[in-house]
Amino acid sequence: MAKSTIKRSRKTGLPPGSLVHIGRERSEKTRVSVVDYTQDTFEEREIRSLDELAPYGGKPSVTWIDVVGIHEPDLIGQIGCQFAIHPLLMEDIMNTTQRPKIDDLGKYICVILKVIAFDEASMELRVEQLSLVFSDDIVLSFQESDSGIFRPLRERIRSSLGKARRMGTDYLAYALLDAVVDHYFVVMEKMGEKIDSLEDEVVANPKRETLRSVQHIRDEILLVRRAVWPLREVISLLERAESPLIDKTTAIYFRDVYEHTIQVMDTVDTYRDILSGMFDIYLSSVSNRLNEVMKVLTIIATIFMPLTFIAGVYGMNFEFMPGLKSEYGFWVMCLFMLLVFCGMFLYFRKRKWI
């Protein structure tokens, strides 16, 4: 987790408001699309040049401008200028090391949060930044790459399903937030499955790799925690509906998202408890195996050391030893050794070592 190649230090020494992309290197071109609707009209299109955005500025309809790709400072800067967004905010939008936060600047509200996806290929979490800026007629969303989590929402607006088309920008912002938080549950379920299979492994056959996996998933849970924890506060501010941009009837929807984030936090904390419990079980099972190994060693040594000694005694080269010349001497000795062996065996039985 510490192995990030994202160097925030590139910005050191630059004046505040300098647009520098801090995040994973990307080569795709930035794509900008617009969805514009009222209850009765609907328009959707890809933008080639930023000039096409101008007409949406003062329109009473709800305009959702979705920017996919935040690694081109010029383009992002231009969008910022067009909609008069504070340079410090634009700087934050391009900096993916940002913490989830909310900034209410009166005419618009900016929410920065994290989209978490589970990459099936690498079996790893992918955390990307999503920035939402919404005023009373426009919603801007900045994504690092196309995560696809907004597709169902877009579909719902297109087909005028649910309340989406009847309400304003605040509801659209809610719907975007809700899509992100709902996706956390999907991720947590994947984590849950991984934890389940790890739990079985720890109990049945713990190896060093198991511990590494436990550690790895613990780091991932931490990642989720850091994305969700500050979000609680962010959404709780939206829920209070103190800004004129947020309608009272929308507040109850934000409250719903708020409860979902708390639920995610609960799951995160439960998983952490389970993982630390797994670590304890791992450690104690290592100790247990050491005990078992030592028992085997002790049993073998305790049985064969005395026997070897006895054989050694009759291996001494004294001329006069009782029974040496006797025809049954060897057999008597073997019997004696067998008795010693059985005695030891019964002793270990009694101590429940065997």
Add this chain to the structure above:
Amino acid sequence: MAKSTIKRSRKTGLPPGSLVHIGRERSEKTRVSVVDYTQDTFEEREIRSLDELAPYGGKPSVTWIDVVGIHEPDLIGQIGCQFAIHPLLMEDIMNTTQRPKIDDLGKYICVILKVIAFDEASMELRVEQLSLVFSDDIVLSFQESDSGIFRPLRERIRSSLGKARRMGTDYLAYALLDAVVDHYFVVMEKMGEKIDSLEDEVVANPKRETLRSVQHIRDEILLVRRAVWPLREVISLLERAESPLIDKTTAIYFRDVYEHTIQVMDTVDTYRDILSGMFDIYLSSVSNRLNEVMKVLTIIATIFMPLTFIAGVYGMNFEFMPGLKSEYGFWVMCLFMLLVFCGMFLYFRKRKWI
């Protein structure tokens, strides 16, 4: 615990307010029963069709509609419509992954909490969701299955015992909450018994299974904690009686339930302390047994290695060794070995190893 088959992710992408049952698969039919009473009248019946509920709408009597089974979206949705409950709430009621919470919507209050039962057959905890919606004349209760914990209350209303019949819907809501919280004590006592027997096992004869049981019960305690912790806040809100739906004289009863939840939390925390203490004792007893095993090994090795060496020396084939030809050589040697043996024995006695 993480092994839930309850997939909250089924709801991802659906518009808010979509009724989807998220919880254990169930096949029983939903049963709806009505209890309607004033101080002097009492009526109780099973409902076949939801139309039968209509007359209870505006009646001044207290009407308790008990819905057992929340897995039929159509039916639940219909009830929600009939009593004009917000769709987001109906969605929460059908989602058993919900956290305990309270929603005051002015005309009615919705409380969602968890019923915990101890399943004697599987020796496991069963957590089910209970949702209460109460306005000034109706109390709706939604249970996952018939837990039976409301039977004594129903009996008390039927036979007009205690205050139940003399008071309003707030008191009925209190009585339902109280029944749930009282049942927590029953569950905690069962847990206490399991912990007691585990404690004896850890001290007397700790095995790997013991540790697994400790871990398992720790997870269960966590389950209870997650059900009770948010409930404190929920009931504390009811106790403050800020809603016109709650009478001042009922508030003291809610305060009583509040104290009970705190008591449950206390017990939960005590049990957690005891369990983590048991884990420590388990670990140290594993170390202790390793020590004992090692002592046995060391004693055996320390006694027989030198003896075997001495025998080995006289097993060498040199022609000229002192005493070889002597008649008493063997016996002298045996005596010498006995002395070494006794010396070692006394040495271990002194070190208190034997």
Add this chain to the structure above:
Amino acid sequence: MAKSTIKRSRKTGLPPGSLVHIGRERSEKTRVSVVDYTQDTFEEREIRSLDELAPYGGKPSVTWIDVVGIHEPDLIGQIGCQFAIHPLLMEDIMNTTQRPKIDDLGKYICVILKVIAFDEASMELRVEQLSLVFSDDIVLSFQESDSGIFRPLRERIRSSLGKARRMGTDYLAYALLDAVVDHYFVVMEKMGEKIDSLEDEVVANPKRETLRSVQHIRDEILLVRRAVWPLREVISLLERAESPLIDKTTAIYFRDVYEHTIQVMDTVDTYRDILSGMFDIYLSSVSNRLNEVMKVLTIIATIFMPLTFIAGVYGMNFEFMPGLKSEYGFWVMCLFMLLVFCGMFLYFRKRKWI
């Protein structure tokens, strides 16, 4: 600690306000005594029938009614009726699983707290419940059994020592609380002595029983903690003197008790730190002893294995081995073995193992 036979679940299903004794089984008869005094008058007597209490109802003097024994529901219920105490409170007074708490009901204040005594016979803590109810002319105290901690106070009132006789019911309530909290110090000192002797044991000669004792005393400290922690809040409420029942001049006395409870909490936390430190020392001393045992084993094996091997070599039956026939062969070999032995010995000296 978990081994309580006190079953709170007996109350499950009963209507609120039902008087059920939850606590240790007792067979003694409940004793009720009355102390009634003004600055100039003093009366003390045992009560046979509850009717004798009636005249004390409206008297301007301070009346202290001390009830020893709370296991007879009828009698306790009767007292509750006579002084018009809320049924929920009476229920709490009879339930010894209660948490320390305060209830201000306007006309009277009810304080429930724990008396902790150290039973010299069983060397165990005994926790009993004390409930105080005081109005402007009467103080009711309910004890589980006669703990004797109020005797000095009673003596002081009788002989008119200190301020006791000059002040009202609030001061009497303070004096009772103070006696209980003062007794905590006695208990903590006993615990301190036990911890001291355990500490010596852990350092000098730790055994498995030592760990059990550490664990046991840790549980007991927890017991005290649970009794004292909520008491802080209780007394802090009294100290603020918001009720007209508490005089401003008495508030400073409550403040004094408050500081004492904080001091007890401090001691409790210090003891917990010391005990967990002892656990660490115990564990590390177990590891240390394992190390020592292993060193002995390793020294023995490292010295005698090579020697035994050398002897074994010359025990082989080859006909042609150097020195076999020589008269000094044996002695040369012995010398060689001695050299090996000394070499090993010096090696261990150098590594500081011997």
Add this chain to the structure above:
Amino acid sequence: MAKSTIKRSRKTGLPPGSLVHIGRERSEKTRVSVVDYTQDTFEEREIRSLDELAPYGGKPSVTWIDVVGIHEPDLIGQIGCQFAIHPLLMEDIMNTTQRPKIDDLGKYICVILKVIAFDEASMELRVEQLSLVFSDDIVLSFQESDSGIFRPLRERIRSSLGKARRMGTDYLAYALLDAVVDHYFVVMEKMGEKIDSLEDEVVANPKRETLRSVQHIRDEILLVRRAVWPLREVISLLERAESPLIDKTTAIYFRDVYEHTIQVMDTVDTYRDILSGMFDIYLSSVSNRLNEVMKVLTIIATIFMPLTFIAGVYGMNFEFMPGLKSEYGFWVMCLFMLLVFCGMFLYFRKRKWI
């Protein structure tokens, strides 16, 4: 630390306000000295009889009465009467188990805190109680014994250095507090040195005594913590200057002391972290040494057991064994054993055990 012979329980059962000395047994006589000054005048003297204190009562000059020794109830009680201090406060002043605290009684403020000194002889911390009572013209200080930390201040007043002579009793109280808190830094530096030398020991050559020392210093740090933690709150109350006894211009000085206590707390917490880190290193170094011992044992056993076995094989008394009669048999066998030895040696090299 728990080994205190200070028995607070001696006060159990006494009425509030009883003067009982609770603290270390002392035999020195109590010494009382007076320093009286204005900007222009200065008087200093030892008091033989308490009557000599009377004239200082109403004087407009600043009078500092320094009482060294608080174990004589009569004398302390007399002083309390003379300056009309509340009996509960006098009781607290004589009780050295007191927690640092502040009491604002309007006409005077009482501050109780701890003086910590490092006893060079016994290498141990000595904690003594200091009580300050100041009104608008008199400052009373009660020390257990003469710690000497006020000498520089006394010298400064005598020689009219700094602001001391120009300001009132609040500044004098500040100066006394400041002297105490400044001395904490001296103590913390001594602790720091002890910790440094311990740290070297833990890394280089950890012994059981090292752990004991770590534990001991941990207890001492705890002692400091308990003295400083409540002091923060005490001084923060003084800093707010809500009492008319404290001048606004003095408040900034109290703020300075406040920051110093926070700094001491910081150091305390850092030391605790370092000490717990040392404990971890100690434990892991014990494990490491066990590993090393075991490796030696395993190497020895793995090399000599097979060799001894081979020798044993040719020690069998079969008449027909290959090479027995051959002249080079013995040497061939020796060579074979050497090969086995070298093979083992290389194997351990590869596993990096040697």
Add this chain to the structure above:
Amino acid sequence: MAKSTIKRSRKTGLPPGSLVHIGRERSEKTRVSVVDYTQDTFEEREIRSLDELAPYGGKPSVTWIDVVGIHEPDLIGQIGCQFAIHPLLMEDIMNTTQRPKIDDLGKYICVILKVIAFDEASMELRVEQLSLVFSDDIVLSFQESDSGIFRPLRERIRSSLGKARRMGTDYLAYALLDAVVDHYFVVMEKMGEKIDSLEDEVVANPKRETLRSVQHIRDEILLVRRAVWPLREVISLLERAESPLIDKTTAIYFRDVYEHTIQVMDTVDTYRDILSGMFDIYLSSVSNRLNEVMKVLTIIATIFMPLTFIAGVYGMNFEFMPGLKSEYGFWVMCLFMLLVFCGMFLYFRKRKWI
């Protein structure tokens, strides 16, 4: 970390406001430079004598006086006098053991914080104190040595880049703070790299030195934590813009810095989690290796002890043993031993030890 040679105790006994340098010994001369600018003018110069500072006192331009070196009490004292700064503040500025803090004295605000640099040569962190004092026309900065982190800012002012020249002293103070906090990110990235390489080491080949490094970096992280934690509060106070010295438009910039400090804290906490996870992995890998060593030992002993015993049996000198005289006796015995060996081998395979 505890090995500081910085003795705060040197100040014990001195009157408050005494200027004593507490910090690393330094021999460089203090350098004072002045930057004075308005939107249109710019002046920069080194100061030889403090008299040259006088003309900047009442000028409406923004004057930044940068003092490098705080170890000369006379010079620092003189500057304090010239700009009428409170003596207690000047004392704090010279005391590098100071905690980050803010003091608002109405006419000027003083901020004390820590500059953290990563010394590439010694691979260690270097923490130095920076004190900022700003009024409405002057900003004073006191550094221990020239860290160079203000160079880009100076360059920006010189070349009139960004907003620097257009705004007042509050913006300059912000820019200085921002430079310091931005540098924390550089340091954290260096730490991150060290942690990454340590993590690989712990997994691949943990040695005792690894643990020491983990411990060392943990102490360093603690150092950063102690520098950043109090800074949050400091900057949060500036952000609230309650002082007339701070303009509302600047407040949003302070908010930006505030978010950066929180981000640093987040990273610090993440690193601590990772480091404690590494400690756990180290410990468990030590246990694992012990297990492996023990397994080797047990396998060797379990295979060769019985074999050696068998050889010993036929080494006994009885005259009559079966097969002694037989030509194939030896070979039969060898075969038998081989069978035992293979049996053991298969047994270990089954238990998955080999």
